[in-house]
Structure formats: structure tokens, C-alpha cells
Amino acid sequence: MIVDAPYLTTSQKSRSQLNYYAFSAVNGLSYMCLGETVLILFAVQLACPDYVVATLGAMMYFGFLLLPLGKYFTARHGAVASQAVFWMLRNIAALMVASAALVYAAGFPATAAGLVVTGAFFFYGFRAAGVIMSQPLLGEITDEDSRARMLAINNGIFYAACFIALIIIKNVLAAASGVAILAAVIITGSALGFTSTIFIRRICETGAIRQSASKPLAKELKTALASSSMRRQMAAGFAFNLAIIMMIPPSMMALKRGLAVSDTAALGFALVQFASSAVISVVCGKISELIGPRRVILGSYWAIVAGIGIVWLIMPTPLAPFAAAAPFWLAGGAAVAGANATTHYFLQNVQPERRVAMSIFVAVVAGVGAGLTGIILAGLLLKWLTDGVPETELMTRYRCYFFAAMLLLAPGAWLIKRLEPLPIEKRKIKRSWDTVLFK
Numbered sequence: 149m150i151v152d153a154p155y156l157t158t159s160q161k162s163r164s165q166l167n168y169y170a171f172s173a174v175n176g177l178s179y180m181c182l183g184e185t186v187l188i189l190f191a192v193q194l195a196c197p198d199y200v201v202a203t204l205g206a207m208m209y210f211g212f213l214l215l216p217l218g219k220y221f222t223a224r225h226g227a228v229a230s231q232a233v234f235w236m237l238r239n240i241a242a243l244m245v246a247s248a249a250l251v252y253a254a255g256f257p258a259t260a261a262g263l264v265v266t267g268a269f270f271f272y273g274f275r276a277a278g279v280i281m282s283q284p285l286l287g288e289i290t291d292e293d294s295r296a297r298m299l300a301i302n303n304g305i306f307y308a309a310c311f312i313a314l315i316i317i318k319n320v321l322a323a324a325s326g327v328a329i330l331a332a333v334i335i336t337g338s339a340l341g342f343t344s345t346i347f348i349r350r351i352c353e354t355g356a357i358r359q360s361a362s363k364p365l366a367k368e369l370k371t372a373l374a375s376s377s378m379r380r381q382m383a384a385g386f387a388f389n390l391a392i393i394m395m396i397p398p399s400m401m402a403l404k405r406g407l408a409v410s411d412t413a414a415l416g417f418a419l420v421q422f423a424s425s426a427v428i429s430v431v432c433g434k435i436s437e438l439i440g441p442r443r444v445i446l447g448s449y450w451a452i453v454a455g456i457g458i459v460w461l462i463m464p465t466p467l468a469p470f471a472a473a474a475p476f477w478l479a480g481g482a483a484v485a486g487a488n489a490t491t492h493y494f495l496q497n498v499q500p501e502r503r504v505a506m507s508i509f510v511a512v513v514a515g516v517g518a519g520l521t522g523i524i525l526a527g528l529l530l531k532w533l534t535d536g537v538p539e540t541e542l543m544t545r546y547r548c549y550f551f552a553a554m555l556l557l558a559p560g561a562w563l564i565k566r567l568e569p570l571p572i573e574k575r576k577i578k579r580s581w582d583t584v585l586f587k
Contacts, residue, residue, distance in 0.1 A: 150226045150353055156288060160352040164289040165298055171347035172302050176309025178344055181317065181337025182242045183310075184208065185418045187268060188400045189411050190245070190330045194252050196261045198401055198534055199527040204268050205397025206526065209389050210519030211272030212511050218277035219508055222361040227281035227353055232345045234278030239341035241270035242334055249331035280511055284357045284503040287495050295495060299488050300433030307426035307484065314422055318415040325411050356500065368505035377497060378506060380566050385514025386521075387560030388445060388486055391452045393522030394553045396479045398530070402460060402546035407467045420473045424480030432485040433492070441489035441496070442567045448486030449564055451478050457554035465543050496570055525556060 156164070180186070184205060191201045222230040245267035252260035290298045317333055372378045403409055403417055436444045455478040463471055498506045529552055533545040 150228075150355055150358065156352055156354060161289045161291075164351040164353075167347045167350040168286075168289065169302060169305050171344050171351075172306040173309045174340055174344040174347065176306040177313045178239075178337045178340035179306075180310040180313035180422070181333050181340065182239075182245075182271065184397060185314075185400065185415070185421075186317070186330060186333055186337075187245065187264070188397060189404070189414060190248075190327070190334065191261070191264055192401075192404050193327045193330060193411075194248060194260050194264065195257055196264065198405070198530040200261055200265065201401055202398060202526040202530050203265055203523050206393045206519045206522040207265070207268040208272045208519070209393060209515040210523065211269055211274075212276045212515030212519065214270075214273030214277045215280050215508050215512055215515075216277075217274075218280040219361050219365070219505075221277070222281050222358060225358075226355075227285045227357045227361075228349060228351050230281055231278040231285075232349050234274045235341060235345050235348065238271055238274040238278065239338040241267050241274055242338040242341065245271065246331040246334040246338070249327045252327060276511065276515065280507055281357060281361070283491060283494060283507045284360065284500070285351065285353060286491075287500055287503055288353055288357065289351065292496075296433040296437050296488075296492055299491060300430055303429035303484055303488055304426055307422050307429055307480075310422045311419060311426055314415060314419050318412055318419065321415060322412045330411075360503065360505065363505065365505055365508070368502065369509060371502070372506055372509045377568055378509070380563075380568065381494065381497075382510050382513040383563040384445065384567050385490060385510055386518050387557075387563040388449055388490065389514050389518035390522055390525075391449055391557050391560060392483055393518060394526050394557060395452050395456045395550070396483065398526065398546070398549060398553075399456060399460070399475045399479060401530075402463075402543070402550075403472060406543040406546040407463075407465065407472060408542075409467060409472075417473055417476045421476040421480035424477045425484040428481035429484045429488060432488050435485075436489045436492050440570050441493040442564070442569055444489035445486050445493070445567070446561065446564045448482040448489070449561055451482035452486075453554055453557045453560070455482070457550045460550040461547055463543070463547070493567070493570070497568075526553075529553070 187204050188201055191204055218230055218234060221233060225233075245264055248260040248263040248267070251263055286295070286299070320333065321329060400414065400418070404414055409417075432444060456475040459471070459474045459478070494507065494510065495503070529549050530545075533548055
């Protein structure tokens with residue numbers, strides 16, 4: 149809802165935050181039924197090759213190709229209406245993914261795999277077109293003092309809802325598993341996604357976001373490329389997203405195929421991931437305020453690259469539940485901490501009137517670039533290992549993959565270290581401290 153005023157009142161901000169929390173709660177229930185965990189399990193049930201499953205993990209970022217649609221719609225109808233419309237389209241795309249079950253049952257596995265990949269692209273693409281305006285919108289419904297806290301609470305609600313949904317899905321699959329059941333879970337998630345738009349439509353915004361979205365991108369692009377801070381944010385975002393793509397989705401593949409766990413057991417480990425996300429999202433806002441978001445991003449990056457990689461390298465076989473849970477705990481906490489800190493850093497360093505254009509540039513470069521690179525690198529590595537390592541040594545394949553991925557990703561830490569620290573007045577700690585990794 150666009151209000152006819154230059155600023156939102158305290159009451160309007162408060163109501164908008166509550167509605168955003170409600171949206172995140174329902175959306176969390178929805179996303180767990182549609183997101184990468186269920187998509188990967190669905191693709192595995194459809195007998196998709198590893199390199200196809202790896203592509204699904206990259207689609208979350210490759211889908212940023214559709215971001216300009218969000219700007220176009222926002223320039224005409226505002227950020228709230230834009231997110232609501234693209235959320236509807238996102239859930240229609242999820243139904244396309246679910247339809248792959250019928251095609252697979254009809255005896256066309258390659259076509260079914262194509263439907264899953266295409267549906268995932270549009271699912272994440274429409275999601276990106278909707279959420280690209282979430283950063284400017286969050287900037288309007290918060291102020292500097294409440295921003296980090298609101299981001300932390302909101303993400304905590306989202307991941308807690310994911311956790312609840314995952315418990316329900318796990319119990320459903322324990323009773324009956326298979327392609328049809330997973331398709332039904334996806335359809336349920338789509339229905340919840342449609343419901344979540346009720347709350348997003350109740351959020352207030354000024355006309356500033358619509359006006360900003362109406363500006364031509366060419367001039368803003370020139371400004372972005374001329375700014376060393378923006379260039380460094382794009383590079384850091386690229387490195388962080390690539391680490392997520394190459395380390396987190398393959399962890400589920402290693403669990404399913406390398407350690408041969410059931411769908412129900414796999415969801416149990418996904419529960420660990422989302423529990424970690426919910427816990428860490430509550431505390432990472434205060435940590436980001438305390439030591440600066442740049443250090444949080446860098447620490448999260450090392451947790452994903454070195455932490456997850458080393459755990460998989462030393463993973464015992466057969467299945468050791470505690471050891472197998474470790475990479476998922478690291479994945480959940482590090483991904484949400486890094487994402488929150490990235491948003492915090494962006495909002496603190498970009499003027500409100502430039503947030504729309506700059507958020508598009510950062511997301512496209514960091515998202516599409518990382519998505520395409522991840523598809524190529526992860527896909528080629530997994531294809532090469534599939535052809536080169538015997539079927540009887542599946543876990544060896546994944547150990548080789550994670551070792552190679554660690555080597556490829558390690559230089560990315562340098563890109564994150566190049567981020568400019570926040571000005572001293574924007575952090576609560578007035579005296580800096582350095583370590584070898586976090587300087």
C-alpha cells in the first residue's frame with residue numbers, strides 16, 4: 149500500500165513490520181515445501197543425474213536474470229504490489245515442477261528432468277523479481293537503530309517456520325514416500341505461497357521506491373561501476389553465492405547417494421540445517437552490529453568453504469549421524485549469517501534513493517554470475533567424477549568433489565576481505581581488532 153507522504157509514521161512502520169513477520173511465517177511454511185531440499189529429493193526420486201541436481205542448487209541465483217521484471221513492475225505499481233504479483237507467479241512455477249511427476253510416470257524421465265529444471269528457474273526467477281525490492285522496502289519500514297534487529301527477528305521467524313514445516317514433511321514421508329508424495333508436498337507449498345501474499349499486500353510504503361524504480365538504469369549503472377565500494381560488494385556477493393552453490397546443495401547429494409540415506413533421514417539432517425538458521429539468525433544481527441557485517445560475511449564464508457569441506461573429507465562411512473549433521477549445521481548458520489550481514493552492509497552503505505538500482509546490479513552480478521559459474525564448475529566436476537570414479541565408491545566421488553571445490557573457492561575470501569569496513573560511527577565497537585582471517 150503506497151501512502152501519500154514523504155515518510156512512514158512510527159505506527160505505519162510498526163504495522164508493516166508485523167505484517168512482514170506474518171508474511172515470513174507463512175512463506176517459511178511454503179518455502180520448505182518448495183525449496184531446494186524438497187526439490188533435490190524430488191529430482192533424486194526422478195533419477196536425475198548428479199550434474200542436473202547440482203543445477204537446481206544454482207537456479208536460486210541464476211534466476212536473478214528475471215530481476216529487471218521486478219524493477220519494471222515496481223516502477224508502475226510499487227514494491228508491495230510487485231512482490232505480491234511475482235509471488236503468485238512463483239507458486240505457479242512450483243506447480244510446473246510438481247507436474248514432472250506425471251511426465252515421469254508416463255515414461256519420459258528426460259522430459260521430467262527438463263520440467264524440474266525449467267520450473268525451478270522460473271520459481272527462483274519470479275522469486276528474485278519479487279524480493280529484489282525487499283531491501284529498499286525493509287529500508288523504509290525500519291530505521292538505522294532497528295534495522296539489524298528487525299532483519300534478525302524476521303529471518304528467525306522464517307527459519308523457525310521452515311523448521312516446523314520440515315518436521316511435518318518428515319512425518320508425512322515417514323508414513324509414505326515416493327514421487328507422488330513429494331509432488332503433493334510441492335503442491336501444498338504452492339497453496340501456502342498464494343496465501344502469504346495476503347500479508348505482503350498490507351505493508352505500507354512511500355512513493356520513493358516507485359520513483360527510484362522509474363529512473364533509467366544506464367546512469368545508475370555508470371555510477372555503480374564508478375564506485376569502488378559497489379564493485380567490491382558485487383565481487384564479494386559473487387564469491388559468497390558461489391560458495392553456497394558449490395558446497396551446500398552437493399552436501400544433500402552426498403548424504404543421499406554417498407551415504408545412501410532415506411528421504412526421511414535426509415529431511416532429519418535438513419532439520420538440523422534450518423534449526424541452525426533459526427538460531428543463528430536471532431543472534432547474528434547483534435554480532436553484525438558489534439564487529440561489523442564485513443567480518444560476519446568473511447567468517448561465514450570460511451565456515452561454508454573450509455568448515456563444510458573439511459567435514460566431508462573426514463566423514464566416516466557407514467553413516468555416523470553426529471558427523472553427518474555437522475555440515476548441515478554449518479550450512480544453515482553460515483548461510484543466514486552471511487545473508488543478513490550482506491543486507492545490513494548494503495543498507496548502511498547505499499543511499500535510499502539509489503537502493504533499487506544498486507540492489508539490482510549487485511544481485512544480477514553476484515547472483516547470475518555465481519549461478520552460471522556454479523552450474524559450470526559444479527556440473528563439470530560432478531560429471532567428471534561420475535565418469536571417473538566407480539559406482540561402488542560413491543563417497544569417494546564426493547570427497548574428491550569437496551576437496552576440489554575447496555581449492556577453487558579459497559581465493560574468494562580475498563574478494564570479501566576487500567570490502568570497505570563500515571565507518572567507525574556505524575559500529576558499536578569503537579576499537580577495531582584483527583586476526584589473520586578477519587583482518
